[in-house]
Amino acid sequence: MQKEVLSILVDNHSGVLTRVASLFGRRGFNIDSLTVSTTDDPKTSRITIVVHDDAKVLEQIIKQTARLEETQQIFSLDASHSLLRELLLVKIEADEKNRTEVREIAEIYKAKIIDLSRESMVMELTGEPDKIDGFLDVLSPYKILEMCRTGVTALERGGIQKHPRVK
Amino acid sequence: MLLTGADIFAEVLVEQGVDTLFGYPGGAVLNLYDSLYHYRDKIHHVMTAHEQGAAHAADGYARATGKTGVVLATSGPGATNLVTGIATAYMDSIPMVAITGNVGTSLIGRDSFQEVYITGITMPITKHNFVVRKVDELADILRDAFRIAQTGRKGPVLVDIPKDVTSAKAEFVPKKPQIPEMHTYIEQKDLEQAAEMINAAERPVIYFGGGVSASQAGEELLELARKAEIPAAYTIMAAGVLGYGDPLNMGLLGMHGNRTTNWAVNEADLVLAIGTRFSDRVALNPDQFAKRAKILQIDIDPSEINKNVEVDHSLVGDVKQVLQQLLPLVKPAKHPDWMALVQSWQAQDYHPKNSSTRITPHQLIGKICELAGPDAVYVTDVGQHQMWAAQYIRHIRPRSFLTSGGLGTMGFGYGAAIGAKLAVGDRPVIHLTGDGSFHMNLNEACTAVSYDLPIITVIFNNTVLGMVRQWQTAFYEKRYSSTDPHRKTNYVKLAEGFGAKGYHCESVAEFAQAFEQALKSKGPVWIECVIDKDEKVLPMIPAGGTIEDMIMD
Numbered sequence: 001m002q003k004e005v006l007s008i009l010v011d012n013h014s015g016v017l018t019r020v021a022s023l024f025g026r027r028g029f030n031i032d033s034l035t036v037s038t039t040d041d042p043k044t045s046r047i048t049i050v051v052h053d054d055a056k057v058l059e060q061i062i063k064q065t066a067r068l069e070e071t072q073q074i075f076s077l078d079a080s081h082s083l084l085r086e087l088l089l090v091k092i093e094a095d096e097k098n099r100t101e102v103r104e105i106a107e108i109y110k111a112k113i114i115d116l117s118r119e120s121m122v123m124e125l126t127g128e129p130d131k132i133d134g135f136l137d138v139l140s141p142y143k144i145l146e147m148c149r150t151g152v153t154a155l156e157r158g159g160i161q162k163h164p165r166v167k
Numbered sequence: 168m169l170l171t172g173a174d175i176f177a178e179v180l181v182e183q184g185v186d187t188l189f190g191y192p193g194g195a196v197l198n199l200y201d202s203l204y205h206y207r208d209k210i211h212h213v214m215t216a217h218e219q220g221a222a223h224a225a226d227g228y229a230r231a232t233g234k235t236g237v238v239l240a241t242s243g244p245g246a247t248n249l250v251t252g253i254a255t256a257y258m259d260s261i262p263m264v265a266i267t268g269n270v271g272t273s274l275i276g277r278d279s280f281q282e283v284y285i286t287g288i289t290m291p292i293t294k295h296n297f298v299v300r301k302v303d304e305l306a307d308i309l310r311d312a313f314r315i316a317q318t319g320r321k322g323p324v325l326v327d328i329p330k331d332v333t334s335a336k337a338e339f340v341p342k343k344p345q346i347p348e349m350h351t352y353i354e355q356k357d358l359e360q361a362a363e364m365i366n367a368a369e370r371p372v373i374y375f376g377g378g379v380s381a382s383q384a385g386e387e388l389l390e391l392a393r394k395a396e397i398p399a400a401y402t403i404m405a406a407g408v409l410g411y412g413d414p415l416n417m418g419l420l421g422m423h424g425n426r427t428t429n430w431a432v433n434e435a436d437l438v439l440a441i442g443t444r445f446s447d448r449v450a451l452n453p454d455q456f457a458k459r460a461k462i463l464q465i466d467i468d469p470s471e472i473n474k475n476v477e478v479d480h481s482l483v484g485d486v487k488q489v490l491q492q493l494l495p496l497v498k499p500a501k502h503p504d505w506m507a508l509v510q511s512w513q514a515q516d517y518h519p520k521n522s523s524t525r526i527t528p529h530q531l532i533g534k535i536c537e538l539a540g541p542d543a544v545y546v547t548d549v550g551q552h553q554m555w556a557a558q559y560i561r562h563i564r565p566r567s568f569l570t571s572g573g574l575g576t577m578g579f580g581y582g583a584a585i586g587a588k589l590a591v592g593d594r595p596v597i598h599l600t601g602d603g604s605f606h607m608n609l610n611e612a613c614t615a616v617s618y619d620l621p622i623i624t625v626i627f628n629n630t631v632l633g634m635v636r637q638w639q640t641a642f643y644e645k646r647y648s649s650t651d652p653h654r655k656t657n658y659v660k661l662a663e664g665f666g667a668k669g670y671h672c673e674s675v676a677e678f679a680q681a682f683e684q685a686l687k688s689k690g691p692v693w694i695e696c697v698i699d700k701d702e703k704v705l706p707m708i709p710a711g712g713t714i715e716d717m718i719m720d
Contacts, residue, residue, distance in 0.1 A: 015298075019290060026291050056473065063470035069295035069315060 033151030193241025195268030222252020223582025258573025351484030378442020
């Protein structure tokens with residue numbers, strides 16, 4: 001099993017996300033996370049999908065996605081030459097007794113406290129997925145009331161890298 | 168010029184060279200049908216009994232001609248009735264444009280009368296599909312649909328048009344149809360590597376499929392086979408591509424293929440897989456398939472490489488163009504020991520026994536071929552009769568064996584035969600069916616009668632669902648669950664009820680007489696042939712098995 005971050009440039013049409021997601025569903029490819037947004041070109045959206053599977057299945061995932069009419073480009077990101085980021089929002093049970101220690105952890109991880117009530121605290125953290133995993137691990141002794149992660153979004157380092165266009 | 172969406176639809180069809188269209192009217196397509204009324208001199212609309220029949224007809228038309236088949240249906244049930252036909256075309260990579268009406272844009276998403284989300288429903292079974300939201304987009308979307316259907320690996324495309332788009336007006340600018348040109352570029356080193364594999368092989372086999380037919384590469388294939396003396400085996404999708412008399416044509420491969428082809432692939436040191444996809448009906452056990460061979464795959468679709476079976480080398484492109492580039496690098500060769508081995512297997516191939524007292528499938532098919540002549544187009548349904556047809560029809564022209572290979576759609580035949588007959592004119596169209604398949608869509612007899620289509624339907628009537636029953640015999644200890652429906656259909660009367668002609672035959676001699684009459688008929692004819700229900704399709708390799716598991720009796 002290997003983990004792969006796929007960057008897919010697609011036509012910015014309604015329904016394009018459904019097409020990609022439905023393809024993954026019917027071919028039995030598992031999605032770890034998926035993000036989508038428009039790019040600098042309003043006609044193009046970027047979908048970033050994290051998958052894990054064996055090499056043969058990953059090759060099929062790329063080829064099958066490339067086959068979609070609205071796929072412009074698909075490539076897998078080399079982790080050492082890419083910037084992977086994820087946003088976390090986490091709501092912790094915190095009152096006057098433990099608020100200080102939670103603040104300390106937040107400071108170490110450079111997480112922002114964006115909401116505070118008498119019995120809870122909401123923190124925001126952006127970073128590589130590993131950093132977010134680490135932060136959540138450190139928070140595990142506390143009671144997490146709610147949380148959500150955006151999933152990975154990613155770009156390559158340096159100037160624009162050449163990848164073959166599918167269409 | 169300022170035209171309504173409906174007139175733009177008709178103009179684009181004419182522009183794309185569509186002269187025949189299959190369909191069924193309804194509320195959401197009233198405007199489109201009104202335009203078809205005005206364009207009736209340019210576009211022949213064929214109305215079927217059921218939208219499924221129309222979809223299969225468009226498919227049959229495409230298979231017989233290579234042109235894009237076009238089908239039109241209304242929203243809701245009209246659209247869902249196309250689904251099996253679209254999926255059939257998708258699995259066999261048949262170019263088709265399906266056009267559906269939908270409720271007006273203001274009614275979409277409100278569960279309106281006869282509303283379905285057909286683009287969602289057909290997403291997995293089309294190459295692409297569109298919803299036309301504005302009349303200004305209509306012409307280009309329709310053009311895109313035709314382009315996509317014919318580009319690369321061919322397939323069906325659906326265009327959904329809400330009713331208000333068909334009445335709204337837009338400026339229409341005629342354009343010439345974009346003929347998708349395929350330019351196959353393959354690196355010289357990849358071609359050389361492929362040629363080296365062929366030149367080094369001592370026991371080579373060609374295994375080819377529908378891609379050779381789609382690319383019209385039969386001549387190049389034959390040239391390759393002859394130049395390097397490579398015996399060839401085909402999948403059901405490529406029946407008729409190579410002539411039957413050719414000593415290098417070993418025959419059908421796979422589950423019901425012959426002994427020789429399956430042994431040859433098993434013993435080969437090189438398998439050239441050309442325009443084919445290692446389906447589970449051929450590579451029954453993908454880990455054991457061609458286990459002694461290096462595999463060289465040629466296909467237009469990169470996603471087919473390494474999908475089901477790992478290959479050693481591949482060339483991606485249009486089969487005809489790849490072969491044209493490869494041929495000069497292939498050295499003339501002879502493989503006398505290998506050919507002798509192939510011939511020794513051929514001597515042990517399965518041969519069915521003749522009977523003088525009843526109709527056997529192979530004798531019936533032999534008689535059909537003899538009487539129908541070399542120009543006939545054969546259209547099958549799905550089941551035992553389909554396999555017998557693939558095994559025993561001995562002269563087929565290219566594009567003249569139309570069968571649902573990938574999806575295995577019972578009920579495909581009559582609609583497809585209607586499409587084929589409209590495409591091929593005077594050539595005889597023979598629809599081979601079983602009593603199971605035929606009951607699914609025999610309603611299309613009324614269409615064949617309406618349009619005076621002299622399609623000859625030969626019903627292999629064994630009174631049971633023979634193929635399923637054969638599996639029950641072999642693998643379920645003869646527990647015949649729901650395969651013997653005890654139907655009492657009188658085919659002669661039923662044919663007459665539709666306004667067609669029907670015959671009932673219990674011997675090959677009776678059949679020959681009926682068939683000769685049928686060949687002279689101006690309208691559709693059904694010939695029911697009584698077959699023993701214990702007739703089996705042999706040989707057979709069970710699903711997941713290998714040549715070692717082949718059942719010969």
